[in-house]
Amino acid sequence: MGTKQMRVSEELYARVQSENRDDETLAETLDRLVGGYSLTEFADDAAELNLDESVEEATDGAVGATPPGHE
Numbered sequence: 001m002g003t004k005q006m007r008v009s010e011e012l013y014a015r016v017q018s019e020n021r022d023d024e025t026l027a028e029t030l031d032r033l034v035g036g037y038s039l040t041e042f043a044d045d046a047a048e049l050n051l052d053e054s055v056e057e058a059t060d061g062a063v064g065a066t067p068p069g070h071e
Contacts, residue, residue: 016029016030016033017029019032019033
């Protein structure tokens with residue numbers, strides 16, 4: 001696999017480095033942080049949500065609250 005260079009701000013570099021595990025490279029850290037769950041996948045999951053169901057119904061009453069407008 002080839003490599004590419006990219007320029008990032010010092011702040012972003014520090015954020016990525018702070019998430020870096022002892023056993024991984026920065027490239028592996030970036031892959032872990034951004035890989036695996038795309039915006040398209042999120043949209044597909046969100047489309048499956050039942051927004052007519054209250055929080056209490058969705059959690060079997062565990063939360064003890066309902067969203068505004070669903071009282």
